Amino acid sequence: MAADLSAPGGAKAATEAVLHRLPPWLQRWVNTALDAWPGRILVNTIASFVRIETFDRSMTLAAQFFSSILPIVILFATWGDPDEFAEALDMPEESRSVVEQAVQGAEGSAFGVVGALVVLASATSLSRALTRAFAAIWRLPRPRAKLASAWRWVAVILVLALSLVVVRAVAESMSVLPPREVWPVVASFALDIAVTIFVPWVLLSGDLRPRLLVPGAVIFAVVMLAVRPATQVWLTRALEVSADRYGSIGVAFTYLTWLYVLSFCFLTTAVLGQTIATDPGKLGGWIRRDGVSRAAGDDHAPGPFEDGPGREETRHG
Template sequence: MADAATAGVRARIRTWRKVWRTTFPGRCVGRALDIQITDRMMALAAQAFLALMPLVIVLASAAPTAVGDGMLDWMRSRLGLRGETRTNVQDLTAATSEAGLTVVGCLLVLLSATSFSRALQRVYERAWVLTPGGLRSAWRPLAWIVGIVVYFVVIGLTVKVTHGGAALGVLRTLLVVAGSVALWWWTPFVLLSGRVRWRALVPTAVFTMAGTVVFGQLSARYVPHLLATNERRYGTIGVAFSIESWLVALFAVVIAATVLGAVVAQSAGRVGTWVRGVPDADGWHRTPRRGVGEAA
């Protein structure tokens, strides 16, 4: 009797698992587990800290004063850098500017930043269940870095021009939101080698924008206290640990939004059909011209 009861429970559990995997939340959770979300968000955070943030500092020192100051103000407001750490960031940027930037140095920083874009590319490929793009799309991570450079410059200029006043504050928010949607709409298209239709990428862009905006608002409220506490206890190294933790949480949001957008676009129901614009569940797929992005 006990064996029969145990077998019955196991059978029901297997049935529930099958039903769960067919539901929308079950498919999202399954896709997140397939791409190893914990490992991916840790890897992206580490590479952003070591490769992407130095690029921002180099840009801030190389750009015109107004743009550089706007970029640093935007970064400090997001991270809540204050006190000694804020002074250290300013001194670091000033020292970089005074020392001068060589072409070789800029190229090294730019190329090292591609390690982050390649890691992000792998996340998008796994989220959409696509094979690696191959040698023909090897230039795309570098192209994304160039695009993110332009984005940072535009953000810096926007923050500086719209500084002060409630009306300008609203305008700045609208411009930042629009820029975020454009960035997260263009990013997967480039890194996926154009193999996903623009329309199918709209949910990914909207979810990522919404997630990062909400995360940014929460960060502005709680992160300054965390940074101040760690700075008081451990000095600048404590701030570094806090920023790394902040980046881990940020990329958890980005990856979750990516998975959610991919599952929505690939769904067979009404929402998926509306997102793709076609009833075919594979209608999100796009064939790049001249085979660009196909495995070499």
């Protein structure tokens, strides 16, 4: 029977099962490679990737993001100039027409304080989905949904929605500084790191020390340096084709596909960052600032192929 990668120790069992089928001389070489830092990171990242069901969670987050952040964007647009807001988001013409139609409908229904509160309350489903995802990644008990935690959910929603505008605005304001091509990239890189650290730290009630989240945040920011320009080129063309063929519904599905890519990158880099931060090697110890793996349990640091024990003691002391 194949080893279950999602079970504790599943990565080690699966690796050993594969190694037993190799010739003895190749087993020694593979064992040496997997005992090294790159091998440990690769195996444990794959195991965590399977354990949290990254593909399914990415689709869930993409759908939640679409149904939660889009109403917030429309809410912001009703309070200001829709054209300026669309320009700040760098929306293509196909998307701007959809937003304008939604804003006109929202204005007709008197988007007031009560409406804004309803939108924010419904949007917190994204925060709860992100909380479940990060709790699974870090093997933490899922925080209980309490009224006292509502501000955390709302804060994350507002930060994610505003980041869409802030990243663009900051990049444009810094583009006047020489060299003009560098500073916008630096600004986007720094804001990506800040948001990626803030979101899990707030949602998990501070159970994770911010320094443990830095590796995943930096990797995500690096990935976005390549993903953001590529998606801008693809998204413009895809939105044009979808709008011509299917109208508004095509635009919606195109954005949903784009959000799935972003969610997949977000979760994958978070898994990789968690593996690096909890690794028993020197880098993991330096990230944790101790010689023993606090983030993976003080009593037993996981070995090269182990998935780690139950809950990680990650609360800041």
